[in-house]
Amino acid sequence: MTLGSVPPKFKVSIDHDQCMDCGRCIENCSYGVYRREGDKILIESRKCTACLRCVSMCPRDAINITEKPIDYRSHPVWTREAREDIINQARSGKIILSGMGNARDLPIIYDNLLLDACQVTTPSIDPLREPMELRTYLGKKPSKLKFKKTESGDVELDTQLAPNLKLNTPIMIGHMSFGAISLNSQLSMAKAVKEIGTYMGAGEGGLHKNLYPYQDNMIVQVASGRFGVNIDYLERGAAIEVKIGQGAKPGIGGHLPGEKVNEEVSKTRMIPLGSDAISPAPHHDIYSIEDLVQLIRSLKEATEWKKPVFVKIAAVHSVARSAAGIARSSADAVVIDGFRGGTGAAPKVFRDHVGIPIETAIASVDQELRKQGVRNEISIIASGGIRSSADLAKSIALGADAVYIGTAALISLGCRVCGNCYRNLCPWGIATQRPDLVSRLDPEAGAVQVSNLIHGWTLELGELMGGAGINSIESLRGNRDRLRGYMLDEGMLNILDVLPAGA
Amino acid sequence: MCGIIGFIDRAKSRMDGSGIKAALSLMNERGSGEGAGYAAYGIYPEYADYYALHVFFDNMGEAKKKVDEILQLWGEIVHQEEIPNTPQPGLKKVHIPWRYFFKPSQNLIAGRMASENDVVMHIVMEVNEKINGATIFSSGKNMGVFKASGWPEDVANFYRIEDYKGYIWLAHHRYPTNSPEWWGGAHPFNLLNWSVVHNGEITSYGTNKRYVEGYGYKCTALTDTEVIAYLFDILGRQHGLSHEMIVRALVPPFWDDIDRMPEKEAMLNKAIRLTYGPALMNGPFSIVVGTDDGIVVFTDRIKLRPLVVGENGSKLYVSSEEAAIRTMDPEVKSIYTPRAGEPIIGRFI
Numbered sequence A: 001m002t003l004g005s006v007p008p009k010f011k012v013s014i015d016h017d018q019c020m021d022c023g024r025c026i027e028n029c030s031y032g033v034y035r036r037e038g039d040k041i042l043i044e045s046r047k048c049t050a051c052l053r054c055v056s057m058c059p060r061d062a063i064n065i066t067e068k069p070i071d072y073r074s075h076p077v078w079t080r081e082a083r084e085d086i087i088n089q090a091r092s093g094k095i096i097l098s099g100m101g102n103a104r105d106l107p108i109i110y111d112n113l114l115l116d117a118c119q120v121t122t123p124s125i126d127p128l129r130e131p132m133e134l135r136t137y138l139g140k141k142p143s144k145l146k147f148k149k150t151e152s153g154d155v156e157l158d159t160q161l162a163p164n165l166k167l168n169t170p171i172m173i174g175h176m177s178f179g180a181i182s183l184n185s186q187l188s189m190a191k192a193v194k195e196i197g198t199y200m201g202a203g204e205g206g207l208h209k210n211l212y213p214y215q216d217n218m219i220v221q222v223a224s225g226r227f228g229v230n231i232d233y234l235e236r237g238a239a240i241e242v243k244i245g246q247g248a249k250p251g252i253g254g255h256l257p258g259e260k261v262n263e264e265v266s267k268t269r270m271i272p273l274g275s276d277a278i279s280p281a282p283h284h285d286i287y288s289i290e291d292l293v294q295l296i297r298s299l300k301e302a303t304e305w306k307k308p309v310f311v312k313i314a315a316v317h318s319v320a321r322s323a324a325g326i327a328r329s330s331a332d333a334v335v336i337d338g339f340r341g342g343t344g345a346a347p348k349v350f351r352d353h354v355g356i357p358i359e360t361a362i363a364s365v366d367q368e369l370r371k372q373g374v375r376n377e378i379s380i381i382a383s384g385g386i387r388s389s390a391d392l393a394k395s396i397a398l399g400a401d402a403v404y405i406g407t408a409a410l411i412s413l414g415c416r417v418c419g420n421c422y423r424n425l426c427p428w429g430i431a432t433q434r435p436d437l438v439s440r441l442d443p444e445a446g447a448v449q450v451s452n453l454i455h456g457w458t459l460e461l462g463e464l465m466g467g468a469g470i471n472s473i474e475s476l477r478g479n480r481d482r483l484r485g486y487m488l489d490e491g492m493l494n495i496l497d498v499l500p501a502g503a
Numbered sequence B: 001m002c003g004i005i006g007f008i009d010r011a012k013s014r015m016d017g018s019g020i021k022a023a024l025s026l027m028n029e030r031g032s033g034e035g036a037g038y039a040a041y042g043i044y045p046e047y048a049d050y051y052a053l054h055v056f057f058d059n060m061g062e063a064k065k066k067v068d069e070i071l072q073l074w075g076e077i078v079h080q081e082e083i084p085n086t087p088q089p090g091l092k093k094v095h096i097p098w099r100y101f102f103k104p105s106q107n108l109i110a111g112r113m114a115s116e117n118d119v120v121m122h123i124v125m126e127v128n129e130k131i132n133g134a135t136i137f138s139s140g141k142n143m144g145v146f147k148a149s150g151w152p153e154d155v156a157n158f159y160r161i162e163d164y165k166g167y168i169w170l171a172h173h174r175y176p177t178n179s180p181e182w183w184g185g186a187h188p189f190n191l192l193n194w195s196v197v198h199n200g201e202i203t204s205y206g207t208n209k210r211y212v213e214g215y216g217y218k219c220t221a222l223t224d225t226e227v228i229a230y231l232f233d234i235l236g237r238q239h240g241l242s243h244e245m246i247v248r249a250l251v252p253p254f255w256d257d258i259d260r261m262p263e264k265e266a267m268l269n270k271a272i273r274l275t276y277g278p279a280l281m282n283g284p285f286s287i288v289v290g291t292d293d294g295i296v297v298f299t300d301r302i303k304l305r306p307l308v309v310g311e312n313g314s315k316l317y318v319s320s321e322e323a324a325i326r327t328m329d330p331e332v333k334s335i336y337t338p339r340a341g342e343p344i345i346g347r348f349i
Helices: A024-028 A053-057 A080-092 A183-196 A209-217 A231-236 A263-269 A289-302 A319-328 A348-353 A358-371 A389-398 A407-412 A443-467 A490-496 B018-026 B062-074 B116-130 B152-159 B205-213 B226-238 B243-250 B255-259 B263-279 B322-328
Strands: A010-014 A034-037 A040-043 A063-067 A113-115 A136-138 A147-149 A155-157 A165-167 A171-173 A218-222 A239-243 A309-314 A333-337 A379-383 A402-405 A483-485 B003-009 B036-041 B051-057 B075-082 B096-104 B134-138 B143-148 B168-173 B189-191 B194-200 B285-291 B294-299 B308-312 B315-319 B334-336 B344-347
Touching (some): A024 A034, A053 A063, A209 A218, B003 B294, B003 B322, B018 B322, B036 B194, B051 B116, B051 B143, B062 B075, B062 B134, B116 B134, B134 B143, B243 B263, B243 B294, B255 B263, B294 B315, B308 B322, B315 B344
Parallel strands (some): A171 A402, A239 A309, A333 A379, A379 A402
Antiparallel strands (some): A034 A040, B003 B315, B036 B143, B294 B344, B308 B315, B308 B334
16 A cells, blocks of 8 residues: 555543543553553554543543644645545545535524614513413415314314324434444434424334334334335334435435444344444435335325424425425425434535535425415425534524424434544434443433433523513424524525525 | 504594594603604595505606506596605605505406405416516505605604594604615505504514415515404415404414313414414414404414504594503593403494
């Protein structure tokens, strides 16, 4: 090999004056940075991913990690990343794999949107003293109601409502499969959503039997690999989601590296032990919209029209047209996953270059559905890079009914976004199936952390709405008058249908 | 803050405008003298079958010609004239108020235009959106809106409001926070036979606006109140909801209350909230809506703006202040303040 090595990404050092030689760093680092030789702890910085497990566990704060200790000659075009990707591919001749969401330094539209508050002409509403309604129903809704008079003169409803999911807060947890993440991660989140009264996605990996007690708060997924899908699985979910695409990798299917397919995963997912599970890029029974319509109807028939069916698509350029097609089917909600959406494993070129920001996708889908007069009949769920209650509030003001969070939930479980999810070495016990690592995540403690996060955002959302003089989430939804764009260009303001700050 | 008044004589006995003028003027400190208006129902019995289109023209040239053309295209103008007015020293006449009595032609009613009302709504949207210098601000039958930028007395005297006799009256004195010069920004807002006076702000305006736009309504008045008239037109005329149900949809019960209702009632209220969520009105307001068969009065769900109701036999009064009601009717029998969100509906008997 003539290429030699590339400079290490991180430099790890131990302050020996502080170190008490307890060895926790060695035990905790699943990437093999630390080893003991004699009475010394030796460090191999090259293996470090900055997952910060060692730093978190060191009782003396003795560890220091610096990024890019040695850098390349600076160059505006041939960045470090560009050069290293080439070196990697020169070595391997393969597609570069990556984890988490889009890692490019592109502007985040959410950060350039500002929320409104009341001053003189309108009182703000104090959620501590007045009702504040965040309850959200997801599913098909009639465009109008009919009433009839009974013989006794009472007015009765004469319209049948389709089944809807009832959420106590418009925050759900997106689909992360058993396989991509550990059972303890799924259990933590399942306990949290049940406690809060919201939902989480099962991912395309089937439903492990330990999750059955939480099935009423779980949305099962039918993806192109159809892993784990049978009638028992469909009947267990509170709703069913057909996954057409994913924001992290629009246009291709799921990818679970064989390292993560242990016996439990293999059984739940119904795939061979140790083999890569690569879902087909399209569903091979959906080559057009009418095929999707049939699949939705089949799923509804199979479950006796008792469950909402969602369709998840990646936010790509034609997202509004796809959503309009879905709205015409019997689907109950369209899930749009923006290009910052996370993943356990995706080709880097897809993760970083394909798709559009979720903010623009919400705006154009909401607008298109309104133009076609069907917006309120179908729900919009937004996902992909939602980091805070502010992003949540802005998503709803742009037109979403609810959001899915993914990475944010994982961070609440300990994830430090090191981006090595595909290696089965996650030292936080999240994106791994290695029993010793999985056991580091206690589902009881994890559930508290996840539900704390959702509670916190829920409280903040209520405060933001109250500040804007709104006491019901319906009145925030699509209320773009309460948003202003800051340093956004005119084209972007037009797409978002938002006025500039000061206007 | 604004001052509002609503009146109905449920026996359809007509009252002239002098009492309303006095009552509204009493609440002068609730406004700033930059907008006042009156709506009266039952004032054009001789033209009861015709739409009375009240228009503000900036001039009688191009704009007037275009409106005439649209009306002649869609039907027949049986009479037109400037709305009688008397110049007032305190009121700057920035528009010429005009009225047409108009009947849509039957043979043009087809397809999307399923009724006379659809045609008139189309004309109103068309003129207000596309013709510079013309605004149709009143388009009902046997009723009319009279409004301008000025103090309540000046506006009333300008239009000689005491010369009209109506069985429903709405009145409003405005404290504008936007577009003060333009007469079209004053209340009442009207579409067909729906007229609205409104004290408050609608914090859900963006959501409501997008909802009504989905039904082809165009928000052109630069103020949130017009959306209420369109919501009533969608829910009342297009969806056929009763007045009680419209109010239920616009200011629905809280979920906590719905959860405590008997099952059938809870289901009905849930259906309303799911279906009409985008029509839900948020923010502080008290509202009076004039309709074909009476008035509908309601406040926001936590009653952030005042509303007082008074009754005397067949007469029902509502206002921001009790004193205004007592000015109209010193003999008023019962006076009370309705609960938040509770509709007060006055119907003809």
